[in-house]
Amino acid sequence: MTTYTPTANSPALGTVHLPQASPRARAAGGRLTVFDALKAFASQLIVLHHLVAYGPLSEALRLRFPHLVDWLYYDGRLAVQVFFVIGGFLAARALAPSLQARPLSLSSALWKRYRRLALPCTAAVLVSIVCAAIARALIADPSLPAAPHFSQLLAHLLLMHDVVGVEALSAGVWYVAIDFQLYAMMAATVWLTRLARPPRRTRVLALLTSGLALLSLFAINRNPDLDFIAPYFFGVYALGAAACWLSRRDRSPLWGLAIALAVLLALQIEHRERVAVAACVAASLWVGLRSGAFDRWPELRPLAFLGRISFSVFLIHYPVAMLVNAVVSHIWGATPATAIAGLLFAWAASIVAGAVFHRQVEQRFSA
Template identity: 45%
Template sequence: MPLLDVAKGLACALIVGHHLARYGPLPASASALAPSVFEWLADNGRLAVQVFLVIAGFLAAGSLAPDGVLRIDRPLLRVFQRYGRLVMPYLAALSVSVLAAALVRPWLADEAVPAAPGLAQLVAHGLLLQDLLGYEALSAGVWYVAIDFQLFVLALAAIGLSELLQRRWALHLERSRWLAVALVLMLAIASLAVFNRNAALDDTALYFFGAYGLGMLAFWIGRATRRSTWRFAVALLVMVGAAALALDWRSRIATALVTALLLAAAQRHGSLVLGAWRPLLRLGRISYSLFLIHFPVLLLVSAAVAHLAPVGPWTALLGLITVFGLSIAAAALLYRWVESQPVTWPRLLALFAALLACGAVTWA
């Protein structure tokens, strides 16, 4: 689905831009050249995360239950596969981030540089529990990886519950499909109306399931065979989103709603398979690796620029452009060597050991 690759590529570029406008000493100087652009990126670039959440939900629905019925026989194996797919490049990027932070710490006195990690902190990151356990993040955006995994497990649990209820109540297959959709819809409404309005829950999937659930619903809506059913479902999705925004306006939810509606329409009209500009397609395919690896690149370039040259506006801007270019190159390598490789226990354990070893280097 090339359109999804394009959306992921553009959204990832915005997220990287958001981090480049916020972290390290370079944006403070470079922002003098285009203050409104840097201010917008710093304040609103994070909204692109909602695009990733909606697309993740869209793909999860297509993978787990494209027709509203659970399509996997071994749910625990699927959970492991999802964990491995997320964590393999994540562990590799974290290892680079830990080493980069150790290298720049003597040169770069900036709050963006993480402190030397402890063993428990490293293990918590490897298990995607760092936010729930209250540890400082070792890299920018690592919270998303933990949330993505939680959301996948929650979606799988909701669809699995519909299967159990279907067997208990001996429902007809067509009704069981609607049951799964109804459970996801109710969970999304609960998230939009209650959980997403409680900042204390932003370390949990409940806070973000509104956007993720909109993506799942968009997938099922796009597959509706009857035009009347499609129109009714779209109207229902609009009403749910509008009610959530009327209750409490949140730009992140508005972004998620628009993204979900566009995906439903694109799938309905077959636009997801249309071709696109090849560089954008490539950027979309490596977007997850880019999301993971750009922060250590930012630390290294920021330290080099700050140490080797006076940090003026043009020097800082050139440094940020260099960060973006090197991040894409590093992401291409991370994608080729790690993300695109099959998930296996030996690879996972080796990458986990590499993270611990990199942490041990910083203790010496």
């Protein structure tokens, strides 16, 4: 088993490294395999959500399996909350393990993060543009993105397409932009705490992070018009950071209970399924790490593989789905039978394409 070491620029959908949990887990190889299972399950659920959300085959599949399609369409997208929690966990682990801020060059950290996220995303967007052009030549479907213009490409390269209000060229690129913004918020928060006196830095970091999280959960996250900026999601991102910081057994469990009560109060004011899902994921990580239950989590190679390539699958599955929809609909037509076969093929092809993209593109920017 390969031993991994923590890095500051691992994306939430990429390689996950073991927090400072227990000697037995570190002796087992340094890999927290429960994260692989979470990433594998969540990423595949998002792929299925997009497969039933776009294209003529999705409409044909709805005729045969309306309840399944509705569940994947409305509830499958909640899986992205898993990645927000994991992203917050990893950011806390990389930037300020045990609430102790590491020496940080903010510009360098942000550039590494941008390079790690934006460049593979840009490559996937270029693939999506080519696949969309082929698909438009074969079928007329309103879900297909139009040919891009230069300002649209530039907005995607800068991860600003939602901020400036241009149409996305691929599904899921909104998450990459938000993930970068969230990491920037966390990095800036850690950097600011280093301006305080050393004995107070831990308390200042906890207070700043908590304050931003509460502002998000009780105010910003209640306005859906703000879902294009990071503060809307920072509350759930901070839950992942809290799971990291409070998983040490020398931390009082009362802090975890206080956070749980705050989340319950926020949900009582306005129930939001996405926040509830994120809270459950963060609570499971906190309890599992503190108790040592994850030390005994079995490492299953298929889940480890799917977890490792999850970011690439996330980036590349939409152009694959567009192409399969267009070819199958053009040659055989969109019927329930062709939809079942075509979407199952698109699912498998997305995994294969994700594995190739991971090896040929993502890993080149992971150093």
